[in-house]
Amino acid sequence: MALEHDNHGMELAGNAAHAGHGHHGPAVLPSVLTAPEVVKTWRLRALVVAVVFAAISALFLLTEDGRTHLLRAYLAGYMTCFNFVGGSLALLMVQYVSGGKWGLILRRPLEAMTRTFPLILVGILPILFLMKKLYLWAAYTTKAETLDAYHKGLITNEQHLDIDYRHVMLAPTPVIVQTVLVFGFISFMIWLLNRWSLKRDQDEAAGTLGSFDKWRVRFENVSGPAIVFYVIALTDFVIIFVKSLDIIWASSVYGLQFLVAQGYGTLAVGILTLILLSRYEPMKSLFRTTEQHDLGKLMFAFTMLNIYLTFAEFLIIWSGNIPDEITYYIHRIQGGWWTICTLDVICHWVIPFSILLSRDIKRSKNKMIWVATFMIGARMIDIFWLIEPAWNKTGDTLHLIGNYGILAYITVPVAMIALWAAYYLTQLSKRPLLNVNDPHTAELLEPEHAH
Amino acid sequence: MATQGPIHDQNEVLDPMLDPRTGEYLVIAPGHTFKSVTQKIAGIVLTPNTPWAWFGGLFLAATVATGVVIGITWLVLKGVGIWGVTIPGAWGFAIINFVWWIGIGHAGTLISAILLLFKQTWRNSINRFAEAMTIFAVCCAGIYPLLHVGRPWLAYWLMPYPNTMNVWPQFRSPLAWDVFAVSTYATISVVFWYIGMIPDFGTLRDRAKLPLAKYIYGILSLGWRGSTRHWIRYESASLLLAGLSTPLVLSVHTTISFDFAVAAMAGWHTTIFPPYFVAGAVYSGFAMVLTLAIPIRKFYHLEDLVTERHLDNMAKVMLATGSIVAYGYGMEVFMSWYSASHWEFFMMWNRMFGPMGWGYWMLILTNIAIPLSTLWFRKLRVNVLYLFILSFIVNIGMWFERFVIVVTTLYRDYLPSSWGTYRATKWDYMLFIGTWGMFTCLFLLFARLAPMIPMSEIKMMLPGTKIHPGGSNAEEVTQEAL
Numbered sequence: 001m002a003l004e005h006d007n008h009g010m011e012l013a014g015n016a017a018h019a020g021h022g023h024h025g026p027a028v029l030p031s032v033l034t035a036p037e038v039v040k041t042w043r044l045r046a047l048v049v050a051v052v053f054a055a056i057s058a059l060f061l062l063t064e065d066g067r068t069h070l071l072r073a074y075l076a077g078y079m080t081c082f083n084f085v086g087g088s089l090a091l092l093m094v095q096y097v098s099g100g101k102w103g104l105i106l107r108r109p110l111e112a113m114t115r116t117f118p119l120i121l122v123g124i125l126p127i128l129f130l131m132k133k134l135y136l137w138a139a140y141t142t143k144a145e146t147l148d149a150y151h152k153g154l155i156t157n158e159q160h161l162d163i164d165y166r167h168v169m170l171a172p173t174p175v176i177v178q179t180v181l182v183f184g185f186i187s188f189m190i191w192l193l194n195r196w197s198l199k200r201d202q203d204e205a206a207g208t209l210g211s212f213d214k215w216r217v218r219f220e221n222v223s224g225p226a227i228v229f230y231v232i233a234l235t236d237f238v239i240i241f242v243k244s245l246d247i248i249w250a251s252s253v254y255g256l257q258f259l260v261a262q263g264y265g266t267l268a269v270g271i272l273t274l275i276l277l278s279r280y281e282p283m284k285s286l287f288r289t290t291e292q293h294d295l296g297k298l299m300f301a302f303t304m305l306n307i308y309l310t311f312a313e314f315l316i317i318w319s320g321n322i323p324d325e326i327t328y329y330i331h332r333i334q335g336g337w338w339t340i341c342t343l344d345v346i347c348h349w350v351i352p353f354s355i356l357l358s359r360d361i362k363r364s365k366n367k368m369i370w371v372a373t374f375m376i377g378a379r380m381i382d383i384f385w386l387i388e389p390a391w392n393k394t395g396d397t398l399h400l401i402g403n404y405g406i407l408a409y410i411t412v413p414v415a416m417i418a419l420w421a422a423y424y425l426t427q428l429s430k431r432p433l434l435n436v437n438d439p440h441t442a443e444l445l446e447p448e449h450a451h
Numbered sequence: 452m453a454t455q456g457p458i459h460d461q462n463e464v465l466d467p468m469l470d471p472r473t474g475e476y477l478v479i480a481p482g483h484t485f486k487s488v489t490q491k492i493a494g495i496v497l498t499p500n501t502p503w504a505w506f507g508g509l510f511l512a513a514t515v516a517t518g519v520v521i522g523i524t525w526l527v528l529k530g531v532g533i534w535g536v537t538i539p540g541a542w543g544f545a546i547i548n549f550v551w552w553i554g555i556g557h558a559g560t561l562i563s564a565i566l567l568l569f570k571q572t573w574r575n576s577i578n579r580f581a582e583a584m585t586i587f588a589v590c591c592a593g594i595y596p597l598l599h600v601g602r603p604w605l606a607y608w609l610m611p612y613p614n615t616m617n618v619w620p621q622f623r624s625p626l627a628w629d630v631f632a633v634s635t636y637a638t639i640s641v642v643f644w645y646i647g648m649i650p651d652f653g654t655l656r657d658r659a660k661l662p663l664a665k666y667i668y669g670i671l672s673l674g675w676r677g678s679t680r681h682w683i684r685y686e687s688a689s690l691l692l693a694g695l696s697t698p699l700v701l702s703v704h705t706t707i708s709f710d711f712a713v714a715a716m717a718g719w720h721t722t723i724f725p726p727y728f729v730a731g732a733v734y735s736g737f738a739m740v741l742t743l744a745i746p747i748r749k750f751y752h753l754e755d756l757v758t759e760r761h762l763d764n765m766a767k768v769m770l771a772t773g774s775i776v777a778y779g780y781g782m783e784v785f786m787s788w789y790s791a792s793h794w795e796f797f798m799m800w801n802r803m804f805g806p807m808g809w810g811y812w813m814l815i816l817t818n819i820a821i822p823l824s825t826l827w828f829r830k831l832r833v834n835v836l837y838l839f840i841l842s843f844i845v846n847i848g849m850w851f852e853r854f855v856i857v858v859t860t861l862y863r864d865y866l867p868s869s870w871g872t873y874r875a876t877k878w879d880y881m882l883f884i885g886t887w888g889m890f891t892c893l894f895l896l897f898a899r900l901a902p903m904i905p906m907s908e909i910k911m912m913l914p915g916t917k918i919h920p921g922g923s924n925a926e927e928v929t930q931e932a933l
Contacts, residue, residue: 165791209474216475224827228774235782239789250790252723252782297568308701312709312725319623319713320720324792439473 029445030282033432038280039425046422053415060408069405071133076383076409077416078123079242083379084269084420085120087262088113089186090230092193093223101443102294105287107435109273111197112427113266114190119423121183127241128176136247137163137170162247170244178240182233189226197435206437215437234259245390249328257309264302265379271295272372275365283433286444289363296362303356307349331389336398344385347378384409468759476763478573478912480755485910492906493658495751504750505899512892518885522878523598531601533878540861540873545599547853548883550707552592553633554849557700558736559585563643564696567689573764575908576756581740582644587893589637591886596629625709632706636699643692649675650685650907704732711856717798718860721786727779734772735849737765741842745835747898756904759833766832769822769845777819794865802859810855818848
C-alpha cells in the first residue's frame with residue numbers, strides 16, 4: 001500500500017524544511033513508504049537458506065547422537081527467535097514510553113518482528129510435546145517416579161528432592177498453563193499495538209495536535225504497565241524453558257539477563273534491517289546517520305549491560321562457592337567448555353564493545369552491517385553455552401570426535417532463524433515503513449547539521 | 452504513563468507551556484532570553500540582600516550538624532562501642548547509612564553523565580544541583596566506613612601502600628573495592644561539577660560588583676573568556692567526563708551490593724543485587740533531587756526553569772527505577788522458595804513475619820505500595836506538594852530497604868545459638884541526624900555562593916541559539932546575548 005501523506009500535515013513541515021535546506025537532504029516524505037521490491041528477493045534467499053539447513057539438519061536423524069542433539073539445538077534456535085519477538089515487543093513498548101527519534105524510525109521493523117509471533121506459537125509445540133526428553137521435571141512427574149529414578153541412579157539425590165519440591169511450578173500441566181498465560185499476554189499486546197499503529201495513521205484528524213496527543217497518551221498508558229507485565233512473563237518463561245534444564249541451580253538475575261539479551265539481539269536485527277533498507281527508497285531518504293549513530297549507542301549500552309549482569313552473576317556465585325550454585329559454572333568453564341566460554345566472552349562482549357566504541361564505525365553503514373550480523377551470531381554462541389552443558393554433568397566433555405551430533409547447534413538454529421527472517425520480511429512488506437502521524441516524523445526530514 | 456494528555460479539544464487555546472508543533476510540554480517556559488536567564492540565575496548569587504529565610508535555614512541546619520561533631524568526638528574518645536553494633540549485628544547503622552547516602556548521590560551522576568550522553572536537554576535545569584547533591588551525599592557517606600574501621604586515624608591502611616608491617620588490604624574483599632570505587636566516584640564527581648561551572652563562574656566574575664567576589668570568581672573561572680577554543684575544550688572535557696562517569700554510576704553501587712552478595716549469607720547472596728542496588732540508588736537519588744528542587748524553585752521563583760516537564764520526567768524515572776526495585780524484591784521472595792533452600796526460605800519468612808517484620812512491611816509500603824500505585828498518574832506526577840511528600844516517603848523507604856537487608860540477615864544467622872538483636876543507640880541516631888544537617892548546610896551554602904542552575908546550558912536551549920537560514924545569524928545572536 002502506497003501511503004498518501006498529503007493529509008497528514010507532513011508535507012507542510014517538509015516543505016518548510018525544503019525551503020531552506022533543499023540541497024542538504026529530503027524535505028518531503030517520499031511518495032511511497034512501503035518496503036522496496038528487493039525485500040522479496042531477500043525473503044526468497046532466507047527461505048533457501050532455511051530449506052538447505054533444514055535438510056542438513058535432517059541428516060542428524062540418522063544417528064542416535066544426532067537425534068539426541070536435535071531437540072536441544074531446536075530449543076536453542078527457538079529461544080533465539082523467541083528473543084527477537086519478545087525483544088521487539090519490549091523495545092516497541094519502551095520507545096512508546098521514552099520517545100526519541102531512534103524509536104520512530106525503528107517502530108515499523110519492530111512491529112513486523114512482533115507479528116512473527118505465530119511462528120513462535122507453533123514453534124513451542126515440539127518442545128511441549130517432547131518435554132520429557134529435555135527436562136527432568138517432565139520426565140519424572142510424581143514423587144514415586146523421582147524416587148525410582150534416584151534408586152536406579154538416573155538422577156542424584158539432590159535432583160530428586162528439587163524436582164519433587166518444584167513440581168508445583170515445574171510439571172507438564174503447570175508449565176502448559178503458564179505458557180498459555182505468557183503467550184496470551186504477549187499475543188494480546190502484539191495485536192493491540194499493531195492495530196493501534198495502523199489506526200493512528202488512518203486517524204481522520206491525523207496531523208493535528210489533538211491526534212498526536214490522543215495517540216501518544218494512548219500508547220504510553222498501555223505500554224508502561226505492559227512493560228512491567230512483560231518482564232514478569234519473560235522471567236517465568238525463561239525459568240521454565242531454559243533455567244530449569246538444570247533443576248538444582250537458581251539465580252535471581254536470570255530473567256533480567258534474558259531481557260537485556262533480547263534487547264541486544266533485537267537491536268542488531270533492527271539496525272541490520274534499517275541499513276539494508278536504506279539502500280533503497282523510502283528508507284534511503286529517511287534513515288539518517290544521526291539515528292544510526294543513536295541506535296549504535298543504544299546497542300553499545302546493551303552490550304555493556306549484558307556483560308555487566310553476566311559478570312556480576314558469575315562473580316557472586318564464584319565468591320559464594322556454594323555447591324548448589326558453583327557447579328553450574330564448573331560445567332560451563334571446565335575442559336572443552338573453557339573454549340566456548342572464552343569465545344562467548346570475546347564474541348558477545350569484547351569484540352562488539354571494542355568496535356562500538358568507535359564513533360566512525362557506528363556511523364558507517366557498511367561496517368555496521370557486519371557488526372550487527374556478528375552480534376546475532378554471538379547470541380547463538382551464548383545460547384549454546386547456556387543450554388548444552390546442562391546435559392554434560394562432568395567437565396571436559398565437549399568434544400567433536402564421536403559427538404558429531406553437536407553440530408546440530410549450528411544447522412538447526414540457522415535454519416530456524418532463516419525461516420523466521422523470511423516470515424519477518426513478509427510482515428515488513430505489509431505496512432508502510434514509517435508511522436507518519438507522529439509530530440516527530442518531520443524531524444527525520446531535517447538536514448543532519450540541524451542537530 | 453499519562454492518564455490524560457494536555458490537549459483535549461482542537462479548538463482549545465493552547466497552553467503556553469506546550470510546544471505548538473508537537474503538543475508536548477516545553478522544557479523551559481517561553482519568553483526567556485539570554486539576558487533574562489543570566490539575570491535570574493546570577494542574581495541569586497550576586498544579590499547583596501541575602502534572604503533572612505536562608506540565614507534561618509543555615510542556622511537550623513548547622514545546629515543539627517553539630518550532631519556530627521559531637522557524635523564523632525565522643526566516638527573517637529570512647530570507641531565504636533558507643534554504637535549499637537555488636538555480634539551478630541556488627542554492621543548496623545554504619546553500613547545502612549553509608550549505603551543510603553551513597554545511593555542518594557547516584558541521581559547526580561546519572562543526570563550529569565548518562566542524560567548528557569543521551570542528549571536529554573531537560574537535564575540542563577537540574578544537573579548542577581543534582582551534582583552538588585552527589586558530592587555532599589558522598590561526604591556524608593564517607594564518614595561511616597571511616598569511623599566503622601574502629602581507629603579512624605589508621606583509615607589510610609585501607610590504601611595499598613608498601614609498609615614495614617607488610618600488611619595489605621584484602622583485595623578479595625569488596626570492602627577494599629569500595630575504597631577505590633567511592634574515592635574515584637567522589638573525585639570524578641567533583642571534577643565534573645567544577646568544570647561544568649567554569650563558564651558560569653566567568654559570567655559571575657564579569658557581573659560581580661564586589662571586588663572580593665570578582666577576585667574569587669575570577670580565580671574559579673580559570674581565565675574563561677568564552678572563546679570558540681574555550682568552548683570546544685569545555686565540550687570535549689564534558690563529554691570525556693560523562694564517558695568516565697557513566698560506568699561509575701553502575702560500578703559504585705554494584706561494588707556496594709557485592710559487600711553483601713559475595714558473602715554466603717541467606718538474604719545477601721543473591722545475583723539480583725547489583726542491578727537492583729543501582730536502580731534503588733537512582734530511585735532514592737531522584738527522590739532527593741525532588742526534595743531539594745521543589746522548595747528551591749518555589750523559594751527562588753524558578754518555576755520557569757524547573758518546570759512541570761522536569762517534575763514529570765523525574766517522577767517517571769522514579770517510576771521506572773522503583774519498578775526495577777519492586778522486581779528485585781519480588782525475585783528475592785520467589786527465589787527464597789524456588790531455591791529450595793531452607794535457609795533462604797527461613798530468612799524471607801523471618802524478614803516478613805519475624806520480630807523485625809514491621810521493617811519489611813514499612814519498606815514495602817513506602818518504597819513500593821505508595822509510590823508505584825500513584826506515579827502512574829500524570830496529575831500526581833506534576834502535583835508539586837504530592838511529589839514533595841512522596842520524595843520523603845521514598846527516601847524513608849530506601850533507608851528501610853538497607854535496614855532490612857543489613858539487620859534481618861545478621862540477627863538471625865545460620866546458628867540459632869548465635870541469634871541476637873540489633874538496637875541503635877542515641878549516638879547512632881545523633882550521627883545520622885547530624886549528617887542530614889551537614890548535607891543541608893552544605894547545600895544551602897552552595898545555593899547561595901554558586902550558580903545552582905547552569906546558565907550556559909540553559910541558554911543553549913533557547914530558540915536564539917539555533918541559527919536558521921534566512922533568520923537570525925551568529926552575529927545577531929551575539930548581539931542579543933550582549
